[in-house]
Amino acid sequence: MTSRSAPDPGVGAAVADAHRREWAFVLAATARVARDIDLAEECVQDAYLAALDAWSRQGVPRNPGAWLTTTARRRALDRLRRDRTLRAKLPLLIEPDAQAGPADPPDAAAPADPGDDVIPDDRLRLVFTCCHPALAREAQVALTLRLLCGLTTAEIAQAFLVSEPTMAARVTRAKKKISAARIPYRVPGAAELPDRLDAVLTVVHLLYTTGHTAPAGADLVRADLVDRALGLARLLRELMPDEREAAGLLALLLLTDARRAARAAPDGRLLLLEEQDRSLWDPAAIAEGTGLVADVLRGPGPAGRFALQAAIAAVHAQAPSYPQTDWPRLLRLYDALLGAWPTPVVALNRAVVLAMTDGPAAALAEIERLERDGRLAGYRYLPAARADLLRRLGRRDDAARAYRSALELTDNDAERAFLTRRIAEVSSQT
Amino acid sequence: MSEYLILIYEQESGYAGGGQEAWEAAGKAHAVFQGQVGEKGGTLLGGNALQPTATATSIRDDVVTDGPFTETKEALGGYYLVEARDLDHALEIAKLCPAPYGGVEVRPIMDVSGAMG
Numbered sequence: 001m002t003s004r005s006a007p008d009p010g011v012g013a014a015v016a017d018a019h020r021r022e023w024a025f026v027l028a029a030t031a032r033v034a035r036d037i038d039l040a041e042e043c044v045q046d047a048y049l050a051a052l053d054a055w056s057r058q059g060v061p062r063n064p065g066a067w068l069t070t071t072a073r074r075r076a077l078d079r080l081r082r083d084r085t086l087r088a089k090l091p092l093l094i095e096p097d098a099q100a101g102p103a104d105p106p107d108a109a110a111p112a113d114p115g116d117d118v119i120p121d122d123r124l125r126l127v128f129t130c131c132h133p134a135l136a137r138e139a140q141v142a143l144t145l146r147l148l149c150g151l152t153t154a155e156i157a158q159a160f161l162v163s164e165p166t167m168a169a170r171v172t173r174a175k176k177k178i179s180a181a182r183i184p185y186r187v188p189g190a191a192e193l194p195d196r197l198d199a200v201l202t203v204v205h206l207l208y209t210t211g212h213t214a215p216a217g218a219d220l221v222r223a224d225l226v227d228r229a230l231g232l233a234r235l236l237r238e239l240m241p242d243e244r245e246a247a248g249l250l251a252l253l254l255l256t257d258a259r260r261a262a263r264a265a266p267d268g269r270l271l272l273l274e275e276q277d278r279s280l281w282d283p284a285a286i287a288e289g290t291g292l293v294a295d296v297l298r299g300p301g302p303a304g305r306f307a308l309q310a311a312i313a314a315v316h317a318q319a320p321s322y323p324q325t326d327w328p329r330l331l332r333l334y335d336a337l338l339g340a341w342p343t344p345v346v347a348l349n350r351a352v353v354l355a356m357t358d359g360p361a362a363a364l365a366e367i368e369r370l371e372r373d374g375r376l377a378g379y380r381y382l383p384a385a386r387a388d389l390l391r392r393l394g395r396r397d398d399a400a401r402a403y404r405s406a407l408e409l410t411d412n413d414a415e416r417a418f419l420t421r422r423i424a425e426v427s428s429q430t
Numbered sequence: 431m432s433e434y435l436i437l438i439y440e441q442e443s444g445y446a447g448g449g450q451e452a453w454e455a456a457g458k459a460h461a462v463f464q465g466q467v468g469e470k471g472g473t474l475l476g477g478n479a480l481q482p483t484a485t486a487t488s489i490r491d492d493v494v495t496d497g498p499f500t501e502t503k504e505a506l507g508g509y510y511l512v513e514a515r516d517l518d519h520a521l522e523i524a525k526l527c528p529a530p531y532g533g534v535e536v537r538p539i540m541d542v543s544g545a546m547g
Contacts, residue, residue, distance in 0.1 A: 180539065180540070182432050182540050183518075186516075186518070192518075
C-alpha cells in the first residue's frame with residue numbers, strides 16, 4: 001500500500017460517525033433484503049469497509065446512511081443471486097406484510113438498484129426481533145447491543161464482564177433460535193404491543209443501569225453503555241411518538257443521567273441524593289426530562305411504570321435542596337407506581353419516602369413488613385434502608401448491625417466504602 | 431409456513447386425582463382447541479394423547495428399563511403438530527392449548543429437506 005491509499009482521517013471520522021448514527025438503520029433495511037441476520041450483518045460490515053475507500057476517493061456523500069444502505073443491500077442481493085441454494089435454506093425474516101402474501105418473498109425480484117427505492121425505516125422491526133420474549137433477557141440485551149448499536153462481541157463481553165467466547169456463544173445461540181424457530185421480523189400488533197414494548201423498554205433500561213452502577217470512570221466501555229441506552233431511548237421515542245411509556249423511559253434516563261456529574265465525590269466515593277451538589281446537575285437534561293414527564297402525565301388514562309418513575313425523578317430534579325423536596329407529591333407518585341408495578345423494590349422505595357412524610361418509625365414498620373414478606377431476602381438495599389431508619393431513630397447498635405448485613409451483601413467498592421463509613425459513624429457516637 | 435410441535439407437559443396426578451370429571455373436561459377442552467387452530471389461521475397436522483408414564487419403557491445403550499427417560503414432576507402427556515406462519519403465530523395458537531395441570535412447550539420442526547438431497 002502506498003501513502004496515497006491511506007484513508008483520510010476526516011473520512012475515518014465520518015465513517016465512525018455513520019457507524020454510531022446509522023448502523024441500526026442500515027442493518028434493519030439490509031435485513032429485509034438479506035432475510036438473514038448473519039448475512040445482513042456481513043454485508044453491512046462490508047459496506048462500512050467500502051465506505052472508507054470510496055469516500056476517500058469521491059468525498060463523503062450527503063446522506064451517508066443512504067449510501068451505506070444501498071451498498072449493503074446491493075451486496076446482499078448479489079450474494080443471494082450467487083447462492084440460490086443458500087436462499088432456499090433461509091426461511092427467516094419473512095416479509096410480514098399480509099398483503100404481500102407468504103408464498104414468495106417480494107424482494108426476490110428486487111430492483112437492480114435498491115437505491116432507487118425509498119428505504120423503509122425497519123429499525124422498529126429490528127428492535128422487536130432483538131427483544132422477542134422467546135429469547136432470554138441476557139440474549140435480548142446482547143442482540144440489541146450487537147444489532148442496533150453495532151457493538152462488537154468483544155465490547156459487549158467486556159461491558160457485561162463475561163468472556164468473549166461466552167458472549168459469542170450467547171449471540172450465536174440467539175441468532176440460531178431466531179432463524180430456526182422463525183421469530184418474525186415484525187412490529188407486534190396492537191393487542192401484543194404493550195407487553196412487547198415493555199420488554200423492549202426493560203432491555204434499554206437494563207443497559208442504562210448496567211452502565212450507571214459501574215464505578216465512576218473505572219471502565220469506559222460501561223460508561224459508553226449509558227450513552228448507548230440514552231440513544232436507544234431517544235430512537236424509540238422518535239419511532240413511537242404515541243407510546244407514552246417510550247417517552248417515560250427517555251425522561252427517566254435523562255433525569256437520572258442529569259445527576260451523573262454529581263453522583264461521586266472527587267475520590268470516587270458514591271454520594272447520596274442528599275449529599276450531592278445540585279449545581280452539578282445538568283439543567284438541559286432536566287428541562288427536557290421534566291417537559292416529557294409533563295406531557296406523559298397529561299394522559300389519557302393512567303401513566304405506566306416508566307412514566308411514573310420519570311415523574312418521581314422529576315420531583316427530585318426540581319427540588320432546590322433535599323429537605324425542600326416535595327415529599328407528599330413523591331408519596332402520591334409512589335402509591336401510583338405501586339399500583340402500576342407492585343414489586344417489593346417499589347414498596348421499599350416508597351417506605352423511604354414515607355420516612356420523610358410520616359417519620360422514620362412509620363417507615364420502619366413498612367420495612368419490617370417487607371422483611372417478613374421475604375421476597376427481598378438478599379437484597380442489599382433492604383438492610384441499608386433499615387439501618388438508615390434505625391440511625392435516625394437513635395438506635396445505634398441496631399443500625400450498626402443492619403449496616404453490617406448490607407455490607408455482607410455488596411461487592412461494589414463505592415457502596416462498601418459508604419457502608420463502612422456509616423458503621424464507623426454510628427459506632428463512634430456516644 | 432413452518433411446522434411446530436406443541437408438547438403438553440402436565441402433572442399426571444392432576445388427572446388421576448380429578449377422576450372421570452377431569453377426563454371429560456379435558457376431552458371437551460381439547461375438542462375446542464382443535465377447532466381453534468383453524469380459526470386462528472393455522473393447520474392442525476396431527477396430535478395424540480399419551481398413556482401415563484407408568485406405561486413407559488426406556489432404552490439406553492440397549493438396556494431396557496421400566497419408566498420414562500427422565501423422571502420429571504410434569505411429564506409429557508400429549509402433543510399437537512401444527513403449521514403456522516411464524517413463531518408468534520405458533521405461540522398465539524399454543525396459548526389456547528389446554529394444560530390445566532402444567533404447561534406447553536413449542537418446538538420448531540427441523541427442516542431437513544435440503545440435507546436429504
